[in-house]
Amino acid sequence: MSHKIAPSILAADFGNLQRDCEMVNSSQADWFHLDVMDGVFVPNISFGMPIIKKINAYAKKTMDVHLMIVNPDKFIKTFAAIGANVLTVHYEVCDHLHRTLATIKQEGMKAGIALNPHTSVHLLSDVLNDLDLVCIMSVNPGFGGQSFIEHTFEKVKQLAHLRKVSDANFLIEIDGGVTTANARKLLDAGADVLVAGSFVFKSDDPAQTIADLKAV
Ligand code: DX5
Ligand code: ZN
Numbered sequence: 001m002s003h004k005i006a007p008s009i010l011a012a013d014f015g016n017l018q019r020d021c022e023m024v025n026s027s028q029a030d031w032f033h034l035d036v037m038d039g040v041f042v043p044n045i046s047f048g049m050p051i052i053k054k055i056n057a058y059a060k061k062t063m064d065v066h067l068m069i070v071n072p073d074k075f076i077k078t079f080a081a082i083g084a085n086v087l088t089v090h091y092e093v094c095d096h097l098h099r100t101l102a103t104i105k106q107e108g109m110k111a112g113i114a115l116n117p118h119t120s121v122h123l124l125s126d127v128l129n130d131l132d133l134v135c136i137m138s139v140n141p142g143f144g145g146q147s148f149i150e151h152t153f154e155k156v157k158q159l160a161h162l163r164k165v166s167d168a169n170f171l172i173e174i175d176g177g178v179t180t181a182n183a184r185k186l187l188d189a190g191a192d193v194l195v196a197g198s199f200v201f202k203s204d205d206p207a208q209t210i211a212d213l214k215a216v
Pocket of ligand 1: 176
């Protein structure tokens with residue numbers, strides 16, 4: 001299976017949201033990556049339900065929603081209703097992770113867990129077979145355009161090893177500071193999905209940049 005590219009809409013031009021969504025639709029991208037921030041779990045606020053609903057009206061590809069919020073359980077049904085296909089919650093805010101994952105799946109979505117840079121992949125060992133996706137944060141969540149944390153390569157390798165020995169089949173997604181300079185090394189370490197915000201939307205030709213990431 002070839003790797004997936006998920007452009008992060010956080011870096012899109014919100015004044016031209018329809019145009020940017022259509023660019024993603026007609027590009028080689030696989031997913032839309034949508035970052036929801038609450039100003040509590042992370043030191044920034046991004047966008048919420050009305051914008052996601054609008055993006056869903058334009059998007060013709062999988063909607064990969066990354067919740068950087070406390071109490072994600074409160075909103076699982078709502079995100080299903082507004083079009084999320086993959087719903088990722090942060091390990092650091094879930095007291096009852098197993099139940100949260102089950103609820104996401106009951107609502108018909110794929111269930112993902114995101115790990116902050118300081119959170120060990122080994123903490124997932126008891127839920128590996130309940131997961132559809134693990135999002136390894138390669139920056140501290142909250143902002144686009146930050147630089148990639150090099151230790152990520154090691155984490156991806158560790159997680160890919162855990163996946164193999166436990167016979168699990170979740171996807172490994174990398175989020176933050178992804179460019180064509182680190183993409184190949186991430187894929188070789190075991191990554192399946194590359195999220196890219198600034199690298200795509202701040203480039204002169206976003207569709208070509210997506211194609212470049214896909215061809216890595
Ligand atoms: C960061 C977000 C990322 C962000 C990535 O908190 O989760 O998805 O949009 O942006 P870049 O690719 O610019 O680092
Ligand atoms: Zn994200």
